[in-house]
Amino acid sequence: MSSSSSSSFGVSRSRAMCSSATRRTSASRTSPAGVCCRSQQRVTMSSPRHPDVERSTLGPIDRGRLPGVAADAEALILSFDGGDITPTTVDARRLLAASLAYLDALASVVQLIVPMHEAELVLTVEDIAPGSVKYKGRAALRRTDGTLHPVAIRSMSDTLDTWMRATSLAPRAVRPKVSQAVQAARQLPSWMNFNASVGGHEYEVSEAARSGEVPTIRSTESLRARVLRAGGIDPRVQFDAASEVRSFSLASTPELVIIAGRSLYGDVDIEATVLRSARAPFQIVGGTLTHIDPVDEQHDPVETWDRWYKVSGSPWAGVTDIEGELGRND
């Protein structure tokens, strides 16, 4: 197998996805899974970009900088297990196809959420471990100046997981890639589990793909959340919230995106029409942001609430039996 065909996760160099690559090779070996690989191989794969943008703002990845990026990047592990899987009994092409489709879909989600001129998705392979079908690597969003973009790939993986479970909710720009990832994962034998670990978060990719279209429930909700990202050609705001199992992305108006952008990485109170999976843990799989209020991050909370209580006329002054007044005495 040529060095070209042994690119990370089986990416072909002819694909637009694999726009630049850096390799550091030593002796070739063939893994027990039958996948020809090279030890200490480092291969990068970037998200799809417009050719003009690639020429003007994104040069080829510098070999010398790559290890630094890899060291700071989020760990990425794609693994397959279940049944009586052994490296000699699986068809490596299916695993690689499923892996590639998953990474393609992740790259398309990245491109949707992070404008292409801001950062590129860089994936490196650190090890193709012998004795198991597990691809270990790193993933990072690297800016043109070489620094890491603060948005975690993990949050993108959250979104991809959501959309793999409900492809009809994925924006049109990424739906084909997400559907391909679902189809590729479904091509795997039913006894096989395909899992991804991104930044320490585990994703059951095959389970997500096999779950079919998850029934959803639409509800109007208010929530305290943290703004992770605001913008995009199709305006969206990405949030995480201590109340939610995963980060989530909501369609928005440009006006609300601007308000959200002022509170980047800060907390806000939001109102939204959300679509939740009808199955526990009822994660948000889509929806529309309808209102956003910034929250006070500057003032002392005790003074803020004391002031409010006084301005409100100290409504509970003179009430000695509070529980009685509330009708909550034992």
Added chain:
Amino acid sequence: MTSETAAGVPPINEQMIPERVLVDTGVMIRALESSHWTPDNQRGLDCREFWEVALSRRSRRLLVAAPSITELLLKPPGTDLPRHRQVEPVSFDFVAAQVLARYVPQAVIQSKKGSFTKDAIRYDALIVACAKRHNASAVVSLDNLLMRDLCEQFQIAFLTPADLRVTLPPTGTPMQGTLSGMG
């Protein structure tokens, strides 16, 4: 601190307070209403001190359930509640309803009717469901039997402000009895 604790009463230990904790209505009202911060009203002093100590750490979040906000505003109208990063209003929503149904089925509520008023059961159950749904580690309430029981049903910690008046041994001090028989 605004309030003063009685002599010999240890202060509320900030390290004992979970990072994400739901505050019940009675605690919140006493924390805000200064007429309860008198030496003869230890519960009022406990609530105020808890409120101040808990909010002294910027990363901590005190959750206030939507039903508690209703109760807080039962008295003549005030202005809109402040929106502060560390005090998080949490709603009783679709997920909370599912949580309530899972942890406290109707049969449990029916079984408590003899001991408590229906309204109390409903309000307390709604509040604890909000705590569970919004991932609070504990509910801080006063010594309320029903609330304590419901927290057990929801498998969520129940604390009173007085429970947090704990003096921890200095770091590195071995806990009594843990070393015996080792080695």
